[in-house]
Amino acid sequence: MSVRRHLGDPPSVIIGHSMGTQVALETWRLFPERVRGLVLMCGSFGKVTQSFRGMPIIDLILPKVMDIVDKQPDLVRALWSRIPPEVALKAALLARDVDPNHVRREDMLPYLRHMTHVDFPMFLRMLRAAGEHSAEKxxxxxxxxVLIVAGEKDTFTPASLSEHMAELIPNAELLMVPGGTHVAPIEQPDLVGSRIKAFIDRVSGPSTP
Known part of the structure; x- marks a missing residue:
């Protein structure tokens, strides 16, 4: 925000990934004059707790998990922060939640390491809020x-949600990443990055070298 203020608070292209898609949509709803364009990646317009693997699994178990976490928040934080990123990556690969044909260990580990630094009780509260929120209307x-980026094999926010979103938003573009999962921007950075750059250049004008 300080950079925006320094530049005179110009309208910007807002980029959101996963639950950040809902944040980006809310930014447009609340401050439309500040938004020049939207890039919505591997997310949904709402109720994300109902979409994991196409079923409301998270919606059903989240209240029980939050009850446990609320009773022992410090213990849960400690356990969460000690999950080795390498173990998390192996689990994601086994569950096919990431694309083994494209993902690189050196790209995924920083992402997973960052996740272990997130305050887990706070993350659950954010997840609950995202599950209750919808910007569909x-x-x-x-x-x-609007540029929508979807992973063809995303298990967290299935590609069908992105397709539906693209149908509802006037003149939205949809990039379907072949074989991509919830971390499609990490799996295929050249494809996703070049498309986003072209979109931003077109919406905002070419960047100055």
Whole structure:
């Protein structure tokens, strides 16, 4: 925000990944004059706790998990922060939640390491809020350019949600990443990065070298 203020608070292209998709949509809804475009990656317009593997699994177990966490928050924080990123990566590969044909260990480990630094009780509260929120009714009103990036095999927010979002938002573009999962931008950075750059250049004008 300090950079925005220094530049005179110009309208910006807002980029959101996963639950950040809902944050980006809310930013447009609350501050439309500040948004020049939206890039929505591997996310949904709402109720994300109902979409894991196409079922409301998280929606069903989240209240029970939160009850346990609320009773022992410090213990849960300590255990969460000690999960080795290498173990998390192996589990994700076994569950096919990431694409083994494209993901690189050196790219995924920093992402997973960052996740272990997130305050887990706070993350659960954010997840609950995202599960209760929906921006679906506002999608037809969006009047800025939108690029939607979806992973073909995303188990957290299935590609069908991105396709539905693209149908509801006027003139939205959809990039379907072949074989991509919830971390498609990490799995295929050249494809995703080049498409985002082209979108931003078109919406905002070419960046100055």
């Amino acid at each position: 506002y999608l037809p009103q969006i009047d800025v350019p």
